[in-house]
Amino acid sequence: MMFWSLLGIITVCYIGYRFIKALGNSIPILELLLLIAGLQWIVGPYIEYRTSFxxxxxxxxxxxxxxxxxxxPAYLTMMIVVFIGLSKLKKKQFPIDTFYQYSNYAVILVAVGFISEIIRSVAPGGLKFIFFLLANFKFVGAILLFFSKKKWHRYVFFLAIILLVFTSLKNALFHDLILWSTFFYMFWAYKTKPSFKLNIIILITGFFISTMIQAVKSDYRTLVWQGFSGSYTTLFIDILSKRLSGGLTKNTEEQEELNVRLNQGWIISAIMDHTPRVQAYAGGATVKDAIIASALPRFLNPNKKIAGGVENFEKYTGIMLGSSTSMGMSMLGEGYANYGKVGGMFFMGIWGYLLGWVWLFLFKKIENNIIILFFLPLIFFQVVKAETELVVVLNHLVKSLVLVFLFLWFTKKVLNLHFVNAENR
Incomplete structure (x- = not known):
């Protein structure tokens, strides 16, 4: 095993250990971000290099x-800078026993989420993303209600999970289910303080379930998108049971499909092969586009980049995608496409610094308004995905931050809801 591969695997294992250790003691979203990135940028490629097919x-x-x-080295640079930022945080346990005091606020969040979900389907294109963010408020509220002393409030938490499963089955899209389930578990663990061993067991179980979903997703999605009108749950279980009876992967082609979904390194390697041999380095062009797209709404910038990454993907990998396929370069790939190896490492360091700065900023705000803690999963929802590029990540991060703080201002100034942290009273 070569030196960099060995160092990469050891680093990802360390991140995994740190993530598991943090469960129950904090809300380790940045550790999750680093773990997902390490799995897809290092572990996936490592496995791919050692497969025969x-x-x-x-x-x-x-x-x-x-x-x-x-x-x-680029991954390590981002990781080190992020951890330097996290080291500046004062180790502090949030007052779990006071969270129930915000139950009424949580009910408002759930109501806003469900109403926005309905409006989202008929909203004009320029507003759909805003209503997508608002629709996810129901999950923020559900997490907060999990800490309520009212029994029916806690049922809303589990109802939100059921709703998430149903929506995923109906749309044949499972990314949101996996991510929100992970966020739910973080808060569940923060309340219940599971042991290190139990965290490992639950995470392994979650990984196995995710693998089963990936194994049947293609067949299931084909049937649903072709107009299936029966029970989605029954269909999914039928396909899963048939697959389990014959093994999760029926042949090497399907096994490769599972590896591909873990491995985002093939995209980065395609960029490294194509740029600058065929396509010149972007020299910061995609970064500039992403900053402009995140800073200005579409009505002020009608030519802003559209989320999905097809244009940049095809340009810097040289691989053409189908009309219904959308792929991003990833932050690591975008760093190389713009600045090459050395510049890409600095780019990842700057990105790590930005992540740490936003995290520190939010935790300073949390000291005065604990409600913000429960918005962290929404704010970092796209940010934790290793396959997304800067225009998607930055647009979500900026827009969600603005929306959350506007909502908090509105509920305080207009609805006259004042929430001072219990320990500050």
């Missing part, structure tokens, strides 16, 4: 030495 398109376009010499 190769997908005709989704394979590693450069050799292991060249890839790991960029991916691991």
């Amino acid at each position: 190769q997908h005709f398109k989704y394979y590693m376009y450069v050799d292991e030495v060249e890839y790991m010499q960029y991916a691991v």
Whole structure:
């Protein structure tokens, strides 16, 4: 095993240990971000380099030495800078026994979420993203209600999970289910303080469930999107039971499909192979576009970049995508596409600094308004995804921050809801 690969695997294992250790003691969203990135940028490629079969398109376009010499140092740079930021936080346990006092506020959040979900389906294109964010308020409220002393309030928490499962089955899209379930578990663990061993068992179980979802998703999605009108739950269980009876992966092609979903490194390697050999470095062009797109609403910038990343993906990988396919370069790939190896490492360090700065900013605000703690999953919802590029991540981060603080201002100034942390009373 080469040095950079070994260092990368050890680093990801350390992040995994740190994430599990933090469960029950904090809300480790940045640790989750680093873990997902490490799994998809380092562990996935590491496995891919050691498999005997190769997908005709989704394979590693450069050799292991060249890839790991960029991916691991860049990942390490981001990780170190993030942890430096986290080290500046004062170790403090939030007053769980006072969270129930915000139950009425949580009910408002749930109501706003459900109403926005309805409006979202008929909202004009420029407002759909805003209503998408507002619709997710119901999950923020559900988490807060989990700490309520009223029994029916806690039922809302579990109802939100059931709703999430139903929506995922109906749309045949499971990304939101996996992420929100992880966030729910963070808050559940913060309340119940599970042991390190129990955290490992639950996370392994979650990983196994995610693997089963990935194994049946393609067949299930095909049937649902072709107009299936029966019970989605029954359909999913039928496909899953057939797959389990014959093994989760029926052949090497399906096994490769599972590896591809873990491995985002093939995209980064394609960028490294194509840029600058065929396509010149962007030199910060995509970064500039992302900053402008996140700073200005679409009605002020009608030509702003559209989330999805198809244009940049095709330009800097040289791979053409189908009309219904959307892929992003990832932050690591975008760093290379703009600045090359060394510049890409600095780019990842700057991104890590920005993440740490936002985290510190939010925790200073949480000292005066504990409600913000429960909005953290929504604010970082797209940010934790390792496959998304800067225009998607930054747009979500900025817009969600603005929306959350506007909502908090509105409820205080207009609805006259004042929430001072209990320990400050």
